[in-house]
Amino acid sequence: MSGAVDTSAAKLIEGPAVEPSPSAVRRFFSAWLVRRLLKALLTVFIVTTGTFFLVRLLPGNPVETYIQTQIAQTGISYEAAAAQAQNLFSLDPDAPLISQYFTYMVNLLHGDFGNSILSPGTTVAQVITTYLPWTLFSVGVATVISFAAGIVAGMIMAYRRESWVDHTLSSLGALLHAIPNYILAILIVVFLGVKLQWFNLTEARGSYTPGVEPSFSLSFLNDIFYHATLPILAYALTTVGSWALVMKSSTVETLGEDYVTVARARGLSDSRIRSGYVGRNAVLPLFSQLAVSLGFVVGGSIFVERIFGYQGIGFSLFNAINGRDYPVLQGIFLVLTISVVAANLLADILYSRLDPRIRLSGKAKG
Amino acid sequence: MTEASIPVTSIGTTGVSRFAGILSSLRRSPAGFIGFVVVLLLILISAIGPFFTPEIAPNVKEILLPAGSPGHLLGTDNEGKDVLAQMIGGGRTVIFVGFFAAAISTVIAIILGSLAAYLGGWFDSAVVTAVDVFLTVPTIILLAVLGAFFKLDSPLLLALLVGFLSWPVLTRAVRAQVLSLREREFVEAARLLDLGTVRVVFVEILPNMASFILMNFMIGVTNAIYQLVGFYLLGLAPLSGANWGIMLNRAWIAGAIFNDASLAWILSPIVAIVLLLLGLVMMTRSLEEILNPRLRDR
Numbered sequence: 001m002s003g004a005v006d007t008s009a010a011k012l013i014e015g016p017a018v019e020p021s022p023s024a025v026r027r028f029f030s031a032w033l034v035r036r037l038l039k040a041l042l043t044v045f046i047v048t049t050g051t052f053f054l055v056r057l058l059p060g061n062p063v064e065t066y067i068q069t070q071i072a073q074t075g076i077s078y079e080a081a082a083a084q085a086q087n088l089f090s091l092d093p094d095a096p097l098i099s100q101y102f103t104y105m106v107n108l109l110h111g112d113f114g115n116s117i118l119s120p121g122t123t124v125a126q127v128i129t130t131y132l133p134w135t136l137f138s139v140g141v142a143t144v145i146s147f148a149a150g151i152v153a154g155m156i157m158a159y160r161r162e163s164w165v166d167h168t169l170s171s172l173g174a175l176l177h178a179i180p181n182y183i184l185a186i187l188i189v190v191f192l193g194v195k196l197q198w199f200n201l202t203e204a205r206g207s208y209t210p211g212v213e214p215s216f217s218l219s220f221l222n223d224i225f226y227h228a229t230l231p232i233l234a235y236a237l238t239t240v241g242s243w244a245l246v247m248k249s250s251t252v253e254t255l256g257e258d259y260v261t262v263a264r265a266r267g268l269s270d271s272r273i274r275s276g277y278v279g280r281n282a283v284l285p286l287f288s289q290l291a292v293s294l295g296f297v298v299g300g301s302i303f304v305e306r307i308f309g310y311q312g313i314g315f316s317l318f319n320a321i322n323g324r325d326y327p328v329l330q331g332i333f334l335v336l337t338i339s340v341v342a343a344n345l346l347a348d349i350l351y352s353r354l355d356p357r358i359r360l361s362g363k364a365k366g
Numbered sequence: 367m368t369e370a371s372i373p374v375t376s377i378g379t380t381g382v383s384r385f386a387g388i389l390s391s392l393r394r395s396p397a398g399f400i401g402f403v404v405v406l407l408l409i410l411i412s413a414i415g416p417f418f419t420p421e422i423a424p425n426v427k428e429i430l431l432p433a434g435s436p437g438h439l440l441g442t443d444n445e446g447k448d449v450l451a452q453m454i455g456g457g458r459t460v461i462f463v464g465f466f467a468a469a470i471s472t473v474i475a476i477i478l479g480s481l482a483a484y485l486g487g488w489f490d491s492a493v494v495t496a497v498d499v500f501l502t503v504p505t506i507i508l509l510a511v512l513g514a515f516f517k518l519d520s521p522l523l524l525a526l527l528v529g530f531l532s533w534p535v536l537t538r539a540v541r542a543q544v545l546s547l548r549e550r551e552f553v554e555a556a557r558l559l560d561l562g563t564v565r566v567v568f569v570e571i572l573p574n575m576a577s578f579i580l581m582n583f584m585i586g587v588t589n590a591i592y593q594l595v596g597f598y599l600l601g602l603a604p605l606s607g608a609n610w611g612i613m614l615n616r617a618w619i620a621g622a623i624f625n626d627a628s629l630a631w632i633l634s635p636i637v638a639i640v641l642l643l644l645g646l647v648m649m650t651r652s653l654e655e656i657l658n659p660r661l662r663d664r
Contacts, residue, residue: 043499051511174397174651178644180592182599183636186614190623190632245651292501292535299506303596307618318600321510333511341502 135312142235150243398652412457468586470529479540
């Protein structure tokens with residue numbers, strides 16, 4: 001068999017039947033990207049609007065509560081308290097709802113989220129910029145670790161189907177998948193912290209050792225990893241199982257595809273088939289789930305950070321809820337949603353770069 | 367979310383025999399069967415167990431007894447309440463909220479997802495947009511924020527809230543399934559017979575997705591339990607009554623982890639919750655294998 005047959009066969013199998021011109025591809029992609037960006041913006045807009053009206057429609061108006069507390073505590077007049085509240089929340093409770101809404105939106109566009117009630121003098125933006133990076137850091141590192149480990153484990157399971165390796169990893173995966181992250185966090189604290197004393201739990205609280213100046217030095221990097229190890233461990237262990245199981249089924253399906261059979265018939269080396277044909281194609285469906293899982297892990301940070309005392313956004317959200325710090329609550333909710341929307345957007349773009357079929361069909365899987 | 371993987375072999379059989387079919391296939395997979403038995407046992411124990419345990423009352427004379435103490439197999443907590451009795455009685459709320467919340471979101475998802483796929487047009491775009499928006503909002507956080515406003519003191523209310531917030535994932539899956547099913551001949555035939563949208567969607571199309579929906583229902587139960595217990599653990603839901611989540615919260619707050627005598631107190635709800643979730647996950651996974659024959663035969 002000559003090489004000519006090989007390439008034509010490969011083309012038939014790997015590429016779309018009709019090769020579009022590069023400019024058409026680019027046009028399609030940019031149109032898709034614009035639509036996708038608009039969708040992300042729309043989501044953020046709806047969520048912003050939703051939270052604004054939610055806060056005002058729900059029982060127990062926070063502004064009124066604040067005014068009443070001020071009157072009860074300091075004995076000032078209603079007008080003075082209302083003025084204070086207006087100053088604090090940067091909104092006027094007596095203004096029509098729609099103009100309040102516009103003020104709120106304009107302020108948001110300027111990056112003004114309002115002020116915290118619990119810690120006067122602190123803006124919501126300050127709260128978020130202090131705590132959010134630590135959550136993004138720990139959740140991000142954990143996601144990368146569990147995604148990579150899950151892919152490797154899933155492929156091993158698929159290649160060694162029905163062997164003891166598959167059965168062991170499958171059971172382990174199901175067990176890890178079934179354990180909630182906060183339960184695993186408690187178990188880590190009990191066994192690795194209290195029983196085995198591998199970790200000093202009191203020292204590991206917080207996102208870095210107090211007094212240490214944040215810098216790009218190796219010692220600081222070491223310090224933040226020391227504090228983030230346990231949360232990362234909890235996130236990664238509880239998500240790796242589902243990645244492995246999803247990757248396993250995806251790989252098994254890919255192994256049954258015709259192009260893999262053809263690749264085998266062509267006598268390609270196992271390692272080349274594994275990475276170039278099976279792995280690459282089996283991973284694709286996982287990317288669309290990456291963003292959804294990120295949202296889930298970010299949401300779970302409120303539990304995990306509370307258990308470990310890791311001072312990320314989940315920790316501050318917990319404090320805001322307990323202290324009924326409405327502006328902070330609203331701000332954190334908004335920023336978390338924006339992060340998840342951004343992650344979704346990023347995953348979609350990545351996915352479409354990796355799988356041209358998506359952008360050629362002009363529409364992502366709905 | 368595997369697409370185009372539902373078997374549409376048994377058209378015409380009744381719902382009962384189809385359910386029996388699902389059960390018998392569950393028995394074929396040992397892991398799935400074990401999961402089924404574990405879940406059933408936990409439900410039974412939670413439902414009738416409390417009738418056979420002594421009343422859970424504080425007893426100042428027997429505080430923090432270690433596991434294995436006479437009369438208290440798993441010891442007592444910091445108020446002298448028997449841990450084993452709490453463990454047996456603590457499943458009711460958790461299981462009820464889990465199943466009820468999942469039932470609510472499943473019903474919403476079935477109605478919205480199937481009608482969106484079948485009707486198409488503006489209704490479809492509206493549902494897809496709503497799904498996209500709700501899917502990106504971190505549900506747990508939204509629930510936590512709502513928990514700050516509402517007093518979620520009844521499990522029913524909590525179940526309603528969890529259920530109303532968790533429909534998007536399944537709605538998307540149902541929509542994808544119905545999109546592929548509505549092109550089949552029998553649907554075409556039903557449409558030509560002019561049986562009406564409601565009849566075609568809910569009588570002709572949906573029964574073919576029974577096991578698919580059951581699988582997603584169990585995923586919904588798992589997620590609802592995850593959120594519920596997490597909420598109790600953080601003390602975001604009112605801590606009246608006794609359930610596994612409240613046990614965890616009280617043991618954690620009391621520092622049970624630092625005391626050998628009270629380890630059983632914090633570990634027993636953990637074991638119960640993990641067993642329940644593991645049973646559900648094992649059932650779900652074997653159902654997935656049944657739905658996706660490629661996973662089984664190759």
